[in-house]
Amino acid sequence: MRLPDSLAELFPDLHLPSPTDAPPLKWGILGPGKIAQTFASHLRQNTAQELFAVGSRSFGRAAAFAAKNDADRAYGSYEELIADEEVDAIYIATPHSHHIEPAMKAIAAGKPILVEKSLTANAKDTDALLTAAEKAGVFAMEALWSRFLTPWVLTRELVQGGHLGEIVSVKAELTSPLLEVERMTNPELAGGAIRDLGVYPLNFAQFLLGDGELVHTSGTLAESGVESDAIMITDHRGVPAISMCSMRGQAPSSAEVVGTKGWVRIPTRMHQPGAMQVALEIDGEQVKEKIDARVTAPYRFEACEVARCVAAGKTESTSMPHWDSRHLATVMDEARAALGAR
Amino acid sequence: MRLPDSLAELFPDLHLPSPTDAPPLKWGILGPGKIAQTFASHLRQNTAQELFAVGSRSFGRAAAFAAKNDADRAYGSYEELIADEEVDAIYIATPHSHHIEPAMKAIAAGKPILVEKSLTANAKDTDALLTAAEKAGVFAMEALWSRFLTPWVLTRELVQGGHLGEIVSVKAELTSPLLEVERMTNPELAGGAIRDLGVYPLNFAQFLLGDGELVHTSGTLAESGVESDAIMITDHRGVPAISMCSMRGQAPSSAEVVGTKGWVRIPTRMHQPGAMQVALEIDGEQVKEKIDARVTAPYRFEACEVARCVAAGKTESTSMPHWDSRHLATVMDEARAALGAR
Numbered sequence: 001m002r003l004p005d006s007l008a009e010l011f012p013d014l015h016l017p018s019p020t021d022a023p024p025l026k027w028g029i030l031g032p033g034k035i036a037q038t039f040a041s042h043l044r045q046n047t048a049q050e051l052f053a054v055g056s057r058s059f060g061r062a063a064a065f066a067a068k069n070d071a072d073r074a075y076g077s078y079e080e081l082i083a084d085e086e087v088d089a090i091y092i093a094t095p096h097s098h099h100i101e102p103a104m105k106a107i108a109a110g111k112p113i114l115v116e117k118s119l120t121a122n123a124k125d126t127d128a129l130l131t132a133a134e135k136a137g138v139f140a141m142e143a144l145w146s147r148f149l150t151p152w153v154l155t156r157e158l159v160q161g162g163h164l165g166e167i168v169s170v171k172a173e174l175t176s177p178l179l180e181v182e183r184m185t186n187p188e189l190a191g192g193a194i195r196d197l198g199v200y201p202l203n204f205a206q207f208l209l210g211d212g213e214l215v216h217t218s219g220t221l222a223e224s225g226v227e228s229d230a231i232m233i234t235d236h237r238g239v240p241a242i243s244m245c246s247m248r249g250q251a252p253s254s255a256e257v258v259g260t261k262g263w264v265r266i267p268t269r270m271h272q273p274g275a276m277q278v279a280l281e282i283d284g285e286q287v288k289e290k291i292d293a294r295v296t297a298p299y300r301f302e303a304c305e306v307a308r309c310v311a312a313g314k315t316e317s318t319s320m321p322h323w324d325s326r327h328l329a330t331v332m333d334e335a336r337a338a339l340g341a342r
Numbered sequence: 343m344r345l346p347d348s349l350a351e352l353f354p355d356l357h358l359p360s361p362t363d364a365p366p367l368k369w370g371i372l373g374p375g376k377i378a379q380t381f382a383s384h385l386r387q388n389t390a391q392e393l394f395a396v397g398s399r400s401f402g403r404a405a406a407f408a409a410k411n412d413a414d415r416a417y418g419s420y421e422e423l424i425a426d427e428e429v430d431a432i433y434i435a436t437p438h439s440h441h442i443e444p445a446m447k448a449i450a451a452g453k454p455i456l457v458e459k460s461l462t463a464n465a466k467d468t469d470a471l472l473t474a475a476e477k478a479g480v481f482a483m484e485a486l487w488s489r490f491l492t493p494w495v496l497t498r499e500l501v502q503g504g505h506l507g508e509i510v511s512v513k514a515e516l517t518s519p520l521l522e523v524e525r526m527t528n529p530e531l532a533g534g535a536i537r538d539l540g541v542y543p544l545n546f547a548q549f550l551l552g553d554g555e556l557v558h559t560s561g562t563l564a565e566s567g568v569e570s571d572a573i574m575i576t577d578h579r580g581v582p583a584i585s586m587c588s589m590r591g592q593a594p595s596s597a598e599v600v601g602t603k604g605w606v607r608i609p610t611r612m613h614q615p616g617a618m619q620v621a622l623e624i625d626g627e628q629v630k631e632k633i634d635a636r637v638t639a640p641y642r643f644e645a646c647e648v649a650r651c652v653a654a655g656k657t658e659s660t661s662m663p664h665w666d667s668r669h670l671a672t673v674m675d676e677a678r679a680a681l682g683a684r
Binding site: 279 | 507519580582588598604607
């Protein structure tokens, strides 16, 4: 993403680490579903990352995924994948409800893990998972990949550097018509709009403003008892953030940050921005910029963050720390409880 | 505003009445301030409307305004303006707190009135004003001019015609850095963000969805005790609307309507749209349109609505009925009370 001159002058050091430079990891993919396929196709685009092995409860699925994605090894159980000594790190892409069991096994085996968001089904499990990783000294990170994209990082720089003045509000929405997807409405699989979609806007606000306290939730429930829509307001030491999500709607899924001196808008797909608009004051002059924010293969950036952290011997990422995952999970629990969601 | 072909086919009858055709009225302007100046300059652009007289507490101000705007008569009191038998209708543009007194006098004199929004300082006064007009059989309308602009009317047609499917949410914001404007923060002049800015997003939701019940308010107070920001959530028979306003911020002031089959976005200045984006399904196909929605001299449309209603012997406008003004005032009272605003 190339910054316009006005912003490039403001942020001469906004160089995100290139995925090309990240140290190589031999990745194991656990749960070769749809999201894992996207991850696999992004993982190796101009990176040193290797898709080494695949583990599924069905050997056939693992083998098919391995063949399609040119992985060396396929396993018919999670345990075999975890036990493979040549696997450097494991990406866990089962449904939310089924993250914790294989994650605990991977931690016990000393394998670094990148776990699909939401990290687990609830705050209790999230705390158990992260505490286990901390005790074992094993790297663990929730796969909130948008935090590693330039538009999000630039927005945070603008906010935290005071370039928008005092922040007045943040609002973000992620909506996708998923009501017909069985997993999404199944309470047993930790379905519902908040953990699959709402986690992005909540996480956006947290990334920009730090932790927020939930002050309002409204929404509707699907027939199965999970929430189909939610509006959540969090208070971040006086700054309100509005996070919206829906499995029913067709929406631009925009985000806006409003300050006393300027604003940022991501007009569509706030989790994977294609464009950004920025208005701010530079040297007393109002500057308005449209930025082409398209990113190729966005999931590789989170994978490269894992590679860097593991190579450096870290047990968590400073960009997506355990604290943030714990707090997000707590807010999501509270919001779901407020709606009476299953 | 020219509709793209796809929407023109969908709405062959979306022809708003032309301001050119509205019957002539001799207007009196009461309270010749900044908003009145804008009204005066819009009033006569390709219309038959006449700016006939001006009344102010200061004859000098009235005379200067009349001279600048080519009005025939100037008065040094509201009473003289109201008593002028040749004046057909009066536009009341004093601060919110000072609408009711001259409005009551105009009603008593049988003069049709267009009253700047917010109609009065609170729901009690609004009810008193409208009840007086109803009893006297005199036309009265709150000057919520955006309702008479094609983008708002088109959005309502899309919503109410089911073209966006079921409505999932409406959100709108109007923000303007007005903290330094004395009137805006003065409780005695009915200052505060809600009655000056928030009235637009609340009114947008009401226009699209009918009355909403206030379910959440958050915000901050300025030093003077009026609210500088507010977030209000209203529930419209199950459809949530988020209305935001701020006197501190710089914001795009966007609006979005999200449905199960499509959406509408007004990216900036939702009260006076310059552009619209519409996504919807037509004959099973996804259509996305950008519409140039610029309108010249927007205030003339509300003036022409008054002219038509008065000529037809109506006492209220069906597009901006008394019921809506009463309900808006109640919601604003509730929101201000929730914030503890003066």
